[in-house]
Amino acid sequence: MSKKVNSVLLVIHPTRNEALTTAKDLTKLLIDKNLDVFATIKLDGAKDFNDSSKVDLAVVLGGDGTMLRAAEIFRGKKLPILGINLGHVGFLAEIERPSLSDIANAITTSSFEIEERMNLSYQLLRGGKVLQSGWALNEVTIERNDHQMIDLFVQIDHRPLSRWWCDAVICATPTGSTAYAYSAGGPVVWPEVDALVLLPLAAHALFTRPMVISPKSEIVIDIESDSADLNADGIRRTKLQKNDRVVLTSDKEDVLLAHIKPAAFADRLVAKFKLPVEGWRGE
Structure with a gap:
């Protein structure tokens, strides 16, 4: 049981029609239950969103990318953050989409x-000074930004x-x-496991295995090429030198x-990758 929800932010995929239609219907249900509804796009009945301190819960109508935006x-x-599956099975939203009335009732209660x-968390140091700090829910990638590979010291x-x-x-x-x-x-890591995964992509090296590292460890990557890019969650990109x-x-x-x-993570893997739990012979 969570604290009482009085206000909800709908984080809506801006170009997916089903997300917009679902948001309109859910807004009506939530308003009927005397909840304040905010939305990330213009929506009849919903208030314009400009202050996260006024919100108790985010409901995401979209895919994992929209979940990253809500985060x-x-x-x-x-x-x-509550993610609603709109047709594509992801790892962050509900596996099976509840009815809108179930969603509204769950939020109200x-x-x-x-x-x-x-x-x-990451820090970018240049000349020994912190130039930028940031974070990622999925991953931070140090990657090439042209046709040449990059030289990194880890x-x-x-x-x-x-x-x-x-x-x-x-x-x-x-x-x-x-x-x-x-x-x-890389390996699949259960969400309950506190660990970081580190792996090179297409490395010219004898040792290129993915590694699972303690969350207490510090990973340092020095850029020894002329340039590279830092990419956090595919959203925040920074030029490196x-x-x-x-x-x-x-x-x-x-x-x-x-x-x-709630669903076990194993169920999410089965749903996402359509794993053959019945056996190859259908038994």
Whole structure:
């Protein structure tokens, strides 16, 4: 049971028609239950959103990308985010889409469970001074920005690990282990596991295995090429230059995910990848 919800922000995918239609219907139901409704786009009955301190809960109508946007809006606010599946099975939203009346009732009665998800923190140092700080829910990637591979020197806990001539290095949270890192051959990490995943992409090296690292560790990546890009969650991108240093650690802030119908992570894997739990022979 969570604290009472009096106001809701609808974070709506701006170009998905089903998201807009669902948002309109849900707005009516929530207003009928005397809740204040805000929306990230113009919506009949909903108030314009300009202050996250007025909101108790975010309801995301879209995919995992829209969930990342909601996480950015609520950064540091300790407010839960409820993702509604609109046809594409993701790892952050509900597996099975509840009816709108079920959603409205769950919000009104605060009958949802909250799950904490680790974030990743980074600092960009240039000339020994902190030039930029940031965070990511899924991953931070140091990647090439032209046709040439990049030269990176990787250290963990103040000890040298390896030099990689590669397309990119990905550092992911457990949440991000099923995103870009998974596509690059990284391991699937259960959300309850406190760990970071580190792996190079297309590296010219003898050792290129993905690694699972303690959340207490500090990962340092020195840029030894003329340029590269830092990419956080595919949303926040920064140009890097030679001799820049990127420091990666687990973040002190968690993202709070709300679930009306909690599902085991194994069920999410089965649903997402259509795993053959019946057996190859259909038995």
